[in-house]
Amino acid sequence: MAFEVGILTFGELTTDLATGSMPSPEERMRQTLEQARLADEVGLDVFGVGEHHRSDFIASAPHMVLAAAATVTENIRLTSGVTVLSSEDPVRVFQNFATLDLISGGRAEIIAGRGSYTESFPLFGYDLADYAELYREKLDALLAIRANNPVTWPGSAFTQPLTGLDIAPRPVGELPIWVGVGGTPASAIRAGQLGLPMALALLLGPITQFERPVDFYRQAAADAGHDSAALPISINAHGLVGDTSQGARDDFYPYFARGLRENNHQRGVGFDIPRNAFNAQATPSGGLLVGSPQEIIDKLLAYHELYGVSRAVFQMGFGGLPQKQHLKAIELLGTEVAPVIREETAKQKAVKV
Template sequence: MNHTETLHAGGAVASAQRPAFEIGHMTFLELTADRATGAVPTARQRVRDTIEQARLADQVGLDLFGVGEHHRTDFVGSAPAVVLAAAAAATESIRLTSSVTVLSSDDPVRVWEQFATLDQLSGGRAEIIAGRGSYTESFPLFGYDLADYADLFREKLDLLLAIRDRNPLTWAGRLRPALRDADIGPRAVQEELPIWVGVGGTRASAISTGRLGLPMALALLLGPIAQHLETVDLYRAAAAEAGHDPAALRTSINLHGYVGRTSQEARDTMYPHFARGMIDNNHQRGRGVGIPRVAFDAQASPNAGLLVGSPQEVIDKLMTYHHLYGVDRALVQLGFGGMPQRDVLSTIELLGTEVAPVLRREVAAPAEDAA
């Protein structure tokens, strides 16, 4: 079992003392042309590389491995639960999460079945980050009307939480057929399979997530490091108003990054691939936006969002995120834009061996001092 869980004889998993701060690697399995040759990796090679990344992340002590969802041929992540199942077989301790599951265009029953099965395969290591979807190609693909964008998510999240809460289940909504005494299996190994809500910064999303008392995963691609302060305040205020203890609610920051031996090495390694990925893979096909080097360097500065630099710089910035927002988790997209596998593996190793242990100690120290 991993260091944050204990498996009981009856098969249920109960939370033990988890690290003061959790950190992990996520990927969207994008297919980006090599900058030198123009060659695009095969889907098979991209998946194999991803499982190797998960295996190393587990070995170096990272807490999380995440796979995002896209439904285009320049991504291989249309079925995150399948990739995470392969990662489960290649790892022992690391937790496995979607980042995110586009719940609005999926069926909550099927989502539950997939991730409860993943929980069984992994011995209680599965999580879900449910989101509305900033990319919308899946809506017409599965026959959903974008006019129902917000209502679809609200209703489907309600059903997913109901499935987690009880079985058999009787449930009725407006946009999906009702269920009557439905027996939905398998059940999860964990007593309560974690369901986070992915929030890009909208007020309504933060408020609704707080009212439900669910953990919130904030996404920050580019911009000032403090841009989500109002979002977090609204989330916690809504939680308190609904009777939840804001101090007990977990929050994470999901962001792009790279760790190098030095600041210059990190920026020089990350920039050309990140810039290529922003053009090739960002938003809808053909509408990506480039980023000049001067803008990239500005975003890597202490007061902006990108998590790129030496191990100490990365520790310092994550501590800033922790102090600003109270986050106790970071999920970092490493290697975006076709970065060579050797460089991705190098940064995973540095994140696990040089960043994570120090970060956990620094976050834990104030609480120990207060005690």
């Protein structure tokens, strides 16, 4: 498959650092759809919306946001990023995304994850003590629903039995299901055993931090009889593309730092990141995708070389980055980064063949 480049948003509601004003949920939704439309226009491959259930986010129902995005786009794939499957009903997840697939003409997909925020568990009556088992059982159920209709599923502690039931609508084709992995070997192994694409979620760390999970993933897939080399891997990371290296860093740092402090992914516990630590993360050996178009191209090629990554999805609005800067970065990503990375990875593939 050709290398895919895309963007991801959680629809954060955060005050503007310059003015102190807070966008209304309606305004943030409008901005989100504007981002999707531009991403499609400049030729990006993927637009994702992450699920959160707090008042500082607008996307508790990503499939609804993606359905709206389907009406203002033509080609871009529409994915969750992620669906917190542990606290969802697999039947409704499938129905919602199958409906999105019909609306979008076959462009829907699911990234199913455990969720790094946990507010949905008490909201829907689940116990965090069952965190791992909930996800395992519901992923198995979701895959069974995708595979056959009528569906027969024995049920388990957290999922109802499905005894030859009709689950509709069905998608245009087979609905892609990715597994969202935060880097734990057990999650990577499970994804490999199931033969599912893996989306690696990176917050901070060295570019090499996923070497062991990816090795475990490929080995588990091969042991289970899957073509491990053919399974797609995505890197989903924070970043910003700017005209210059320094400009991108200067623009991104205050918002990224504020996002980590006030709206962090580690179950709501924020922390401060000094500027020198941020700068280290933006170097070739760090995980952040922040810099000029050429720097981003070089880092994506490095990820491709390390892990065989065939997709990169940028979260560029974390911490409330102003819409004007966000749109400029989307344009640069689509016009100056994506075409080059596709061309370079295609050349590498042709040489290997």
